[in-house]
Amino acid sequence: MDQSSLLYGALTLVILALSSLYVALVIWSPPPIVTRDSETKYLSNAYPKKPRPLAKLADPSTVDLTIVVPAYNETERLPIMLASTIAHLTSPALKNKRTFEIIIVDDGSSDNTSAAALKLTAKYPKCDVRVVTLEKNLGKGGAVRHGMLFGGGERLLMVDADDASRFTDLELLWEAMDKIAPGHGAGVVVGSRAHLVKTEAVVKRSLLRNILMYGLHTILRIVGVGHIRDTQCGFKLFSRAAAQQIFPAQHLPTWIFDVELLLLAKQLRIPVAEVPIQWHEVPGSKLNVVSASLQMLRDLLIVRANHLLGRWKATPSKAKSD
Template sequence: MSPSLTSPVSGVRKSTRVVFIARFTQCYTVLVFFSPSLIVHPEEDRKYRSAKFSKPVPLPSVHDEAEVDLTVVIPAYNETKRMPAMMQSTLAHLTSSACSARSYEILIIDDGSKDGTSNLALDLAAKNPKIDIRVITLIKNLGKGGGVRHGMLHGRGRRLLMVDADGASRFEDLELLWKAMDKLSPDEKQASIAVGSRAHLVKTEAVVKRSILRNILMYGLHTILRIVGVGHIRDTQCGFKLFSRGAAQQIFPYQHLATWIFDVEVLLLAKQLQIPVAEVPIQWHEVSGSKLNVVTDSLQMLKDLLILRANILLGRWKAPPRSKR
């Protein structure tokens, strides 16, 4: 066959490849532009205050040896109204007989609040001098995911609990997560996660009485999450999750998202690393005063999920291979 007969076909194929490469490059550039980088904290963020010290003290690292059995990480943004009741129930359980053999610390991460949340937290620390309450005040607001990440990276616990400051979750259900983790990883050095779940409450008054819009968005989010790759977890967004120290060490240094949907990235990183996850039904109730804007934050979540999925598919966001322990 003469060159003149094959050249048009070759030209079309070459042109198609050029167009594909150009479009891929454009999409990749847009993705890189909109993708957040790993959070780098200023020196002020890497210190804490407590009732024991008059000046800020440097924070330890999650990569150090554990010093207590449990770290409670509480992200807080403008929570002077809701946090006192939540802290009361938290301290009541931690000082009860159920936790008598367990050492612990509480990290309150003030995510750039403007209502005196840090002062309230320090006042609580002063009123409970026998309890190790550490207050970290971030210079600027990062988002709930940024606050949780920062606390997890500086906890001293063998296990680290993330819990919302609104008190929507029943703190006593920590024991359910604790038992589930014991079953997942009898060896305390093994990476594992136990997540609180509200999936069993979907048809109860706790969820049914919410607005129609919130429920429509909830079901829509669940559909998207199955597409993204975390369909095996029925409730990814519950703010009550327990991590072994090994899981925290492997996941949180590589978390990019600081917004509401950060939980999904954390669970996807766990899936990549083959870290076992137990989903545990817990008690939960709606608490007024949520900072979540149903419409705007839902759109932000959708955008973040698309960015997350694209970065994972392209291998841009991933944690190093799981180390053998």
């Protein structure tokens, strides 16, 4: 066999290998997230039986703050979280100074989370607490995305239903947002637990969880968000201008979606600030560390490959900050 034949054969193998990898990427990439008509409406204490239409992220804001709470089988932990959230938002220091809405997104729960959440709204008749039920379980990322796409806030906060983060630390995020995105500018502020790494809050976590944490940090540096010390804290604040660019471009519905949000912010040149917050471990996590680790690695590779190849991209907003 002459040299040209060998070169041709090698080139053919390379093309076949690259084609196979591209096909695998297309197959493994999550399909577009479909929003059903029932999911564009909410129930509340004021409207317990007649669904009302949600706001749309593309429209102008209607309140100062939207709090998005993804909830999957959270009948036990949700009451505590909601109580601490509303206690802060209605405290004398903030009362009548900041309008807000709370959107609880039931991610296809099997424990009647929606019914329990709707019952809870009766405890807070003067607060705008909305319950949205997804017809099928999407994953935490899908639930957060849905709440954001239908939030009316000038700023939008994602917060976990387990009350692990101290809600009063919202004010720290708010101050940071004022600095990086004054007026109606685009900005993201990330609540961070990085300062707690050597404290009991993290040391007492299981060995597997800590291994996962350090492994994740290594991979994040490789994929391009190593500048953020804690990507996974479920306490993040977005300006409306940032949310309008980021969330329509989000593809991952799984728990590693936070990394995709930060990659999109970096791609869009949206400023991101990281603020230390208080946090504590709460029993009842539904995360399986072994399967989550494998899924994490796969999803990070999928995100990075799709962005590098241009299959997934975000469109910068033409709106200018004030």
